[in-house]
């Protein structure tokens with residue numbers, strides 16, 4: 369028996385090609401895509417405007433399957449977190465953050481992460497594998513229609529959309545799983561699927577410079593960069609990828625990206641670590657980094673209070689320090705926000721994703737993948753480097 373094709377893996381063009389293989393016209397692909405991504409249908413019999421012969425063909429050859437839900441928790445503040453099974457003992461997390469005028473879904477792109485940022489609990493569990501397109505878009509598909517079901521909102525374009533913004537900021541480095549990430553992005557933007565505007569979809573990267581350029585050409589959406597440090601020595605210790613792509617290269621890539629981006633600024637994420645990167649001098653150094661004459665980078669800063677986890681050996685900066693740091697950036701004319709910590713009671717805050725699934729990761733596979741990445745990006749890739757204090 370041949371394996372069923374998971375239609376969640378196919379982008380609009382691939383779905384047209386798939387329908388052609390079944391002897392169907394391109395408009396059938398559009399109908400099918402709407403059933404899947406706008407109505408959340410997974411049962412071909414429910415697709416009533418498709419001919420019965422096509423439904424029968426699909427039933428024997430295709431499936432619509434998102435990763436299955438292992439746990440589903442809702443925090444007191446409304447944040448909802450799903451732990452999803454992606455097979456072979458791996459699981460990823462998807463987090464929905466409701467706000468007054470929008471609903472943001474934080475999506476994972478890899479099981480684990482090889483970048484190994486010092487302050488990130490996902491990084492500490494190592495890298496397991498890249499997610500497929502179906503596993504990435506399947507998070508949005510599952511979440512949108514689960515949220516509607518919970519609220520009694522009908523599926524389809526007439527029902528009130530629950531997810532208005534997507535951030536690829538969950539487990540993994542999206543730009544190290546480039547093709548599936550971009551295919552999933554294209555589905556998010558497609559009018560016959562989710563129809564999200566490019567401005568409302570954000571890819572967050574730790575700074576994979578060549579892939580930032582590639583993204584600008586293939587699917588420019590809003591860009592967030594995990595900066596976390598104001599100079600190379602400090603960033604080498606916090607984000608090991610910096611040794612491969614130091615700050616000058618990263619800033620230049622950000623400037624190039626802005627020529628194609630749907631927004632006229634880059635968002636810099638900055639995790640506030642007590643006594644490590646949170647002094648006034650660091651703030652001033654950051655201002656100099658991004659306001660550097662012709663080499664300036666139009667940007668916003670998002671300061672993230674660190675969520676401590678036991679192995680990190682790091683502490684959260686206190687609120688007064690975070691405010692003083694933000695003030696220096698704001699006095700320099702930089703829009704600066706301090707991220708509200710959400711979902712603390714369900715471990716859904718940034719850097720806590722996957723904290724509860726560490727034992728599921730396959731050590732053997734992780735080591736192999738790490739060796740591959742080190743070959744590709746240099747021997748320091750993924751190493752824990754002591755942070756100068």
Ligand code: SF4
Pocket residue numbers: 481482483484485488489490491492538539540541574594
């Ligand atoms: S912060 Fe992002 S890039 Fe760094 S280890 Fe965590 S998931 Fe990976």
